[in-house]
Amino acid sequence: MASAKEHMLIGAGVAAVGWMLYCKIVERPLDLGEIVLAAGVGLIGGLVPDLFEPAIHLNHRQFFHSYLAAGLLTGANHHVSQNANLRAETRTAIHLASLGFMSHLVADAQTPKGLPWA
């Protein structure tokens, strides 16, 4: 089981790389401040599952650590990406935080305990 520190680092790394890939795709120049900001948002996202369901016992993984939550979050991100009423920065922040959240679930899924379906 990854520690909180590991989840933060994984979330930050995934979001930073995600941001750099996005910049590459849209041909946006890389900005160190934006990369650090993306990493910070991913770091927070990587902590969210354990904020809702703290890892205080072996069976702490419930809804917010589930494949159902991952699916719902994916659908929500699709909806966000289609919502023209949201500013681009808001959509990006939501996507980066979600990357952090998902990185937490992927890391936890690699353990023998795995993730619950719902």
Ligand SMILES: [Zn+2]
């Ligand atoms: Zn967890």
